[in-house]
Amino acid sequence: MATTAAKSGVRLSSRTSHFVLPKQWASMRKAQALEKETGKAIIHFEKGDFQGDEFKPAPHIFEAAAKALTDGHVRYVPGPGLPELRDAIAEEATNRGRPTKREEVLVTMGAKHALTQSLLTIVDQGDEVIFPNPGYPPDEFWIAYAGGQVVYAPLVEPDFHFDLDSLKGLITPKTKMLILNSPQRPNGMTIRQLDEIAAIAIEHDITVLTDEIFSKMVYPPSEHTTIAAVDGMADRSVLVDTFSKTYIMTGFRIGWCVGNEELITTMDIFQQNSVTNVPAFVQLAALAAITGPQDHVIEQRNRLQAKRDKVVAFLNELPGVECPTPEGSFYVFPSIRDTGMTAQQFADYLVESYGVGVVAGSAFGDRGEGHIRLTYAAPDDVLEEGLDRIKQAVENL
Numbered sequence: 001m002a003t004t005a006a007k008s009g010v011r012l013s014s015r016t017s018h019f020v021l022p023k024q025w026a027s028m029r030k031a032q033a034l035e036k037e038t039g040k041a042i043i044h045f046e047k048g049d050f051q052g053d054e055f056k057p058a059p060h061i062f063e064a065a066a067k068a069l070t071d072g073h074v075r076y077v078p079g080p081g082l083p084e085l086r087d088a089i090a091e092e093a094t095n096r097g098r099p100t101k102r103e104e105v106l107v108t109m110g111a112k113h114a115l116t117q118s119l120l121t122i123v124d125q126g127d128e129v130i131f132p133n134p135g136y137p138p139d140e141f142w143i144a145y146a147g148g149q150v151v152y153a154p155l156v157e158p159d160f161h162f163d164l165d166s167l168k169g170l171i172t173p174k175t176k177m178l179i180l181n182s183p184q185r186p187n188g189m190t191i192r193q194l195d196e197i198a199a200i201a202i203e204h205d206i207t208v209l210t211d212e213i214f215s216k217m218v219y220p221p222s223e224h225t226t227i228a229a230v231d232g233m234a235d236r237s238v239l240v241d242t243f244s245k246t247y248i249m250t251g252f253r254i255g256w257c258v259g260n261e262e263l264i265t266t267m268d269i270f271q272q273n274s275v276t277n278v279p280a281f282v283q284l285a286a287l288a289a290i291t292g293p294q295d296h297v298i299e300q301r302n303r304l305q306a307k308r309d310k311v312v313a314f315l316n317e318l319p320g321v322e323c324p325t326p327e328g329s330f331y332v333f334p335s336i337r338d339t340g341m342t343a344q345q346f347a348d349y350l351v352e353s354y355g356v357g358v359v360a361g362s363a364f365g366d367r368g369e370g371h372i373r374l375t376y377a378a379p380d381d382v383l384e385e386g387l388d389r390i391k392q393a394v395e396n397l
């Protein structure tokens, strides 16, 4: 295989030629650098994580992790996951309407690793993968790494739905996969066209990779539903979810995916040859999370819903800003088009002049242009301070 020219005495693989630092993290890097340089505190709405003590895993999750460590669960364990955890996940997927057995579950290092392994196991050189625009950039990275072709499906504002006719128009004999993410990142909207999309996937023999990491962060009256539960989709879908968001376990690095047994057996071989297994003490913490009391999940959702409502109402009062109400996730994705700035200009202006980090929507694809993404899983005083600064920024334009 060809290699790129050596700059440091190590000749890199040609597959690294498309490697660039993730665009979505440019805002985080910039906010951190400014904080270091100026010593001024930046309000971090750019991170895709929880902030503050009100967002912590429930005590029984910590206790299970600590007990697992003191009990000596520090050795290698079976690659696909502890049987009792696989069973609990199978039950969760079954409850979502996709009847699932243990052999159809793989426990992974976060949803990201489930997505990575799915893409590297399914996508061949030359395959086309339909990908929502805006979407989740790490998926694009692995499609390119596998030699596949990313085919963008432009989502339609204001609720970022698929245009089904144009979706059909993107399909060619090379189309192998369609990626869905519901509730969607970065805009928090749920995809309501699951029956229609499933019919298209079945007609054209397309696998659907469905990223449902915000499944438990959907605010009533909206509800989460999965395409994996639609008739004919159980075997042609890969359902990905995580403990990161539902149980506030972002740093534990544990997620899962459900697919047909042949696929999961193949992905398990990938996993055993890469990370071997997810650490047993982390799996035991996840087992406590998924089998233990779920009231804290509902409490978290209610708290986030109250924050969402406040943030949306505040932003909609600002001149030049329009913020649809996201149905789920912990993001808002307001349009700032009427300010006359591009998303990146606006994000730079906010962080440089007002010390508020946000992500330019264009980091998620050109259909994100004209928007910024803010994470509102933060303490109320931080939210208030950040929103006040945004108000000043908009008023002083």
Ligand SMILES: Cc1ncc(COP(=O)(O)O)c(C=O)c1O
Residues within 6 Å of the ligand: 048, 109, 110, 111, 112, 113, 136, 181, 185, 211, 213, 241, 242, 243, 244, 250, 254, 255
């Ligand atoms: C759409 C989407 N998928 C997957 C992930 C990865 O989640 P995990 O922490 O489980 O790897 C994220 C992280 O924020 C995400 O936004």
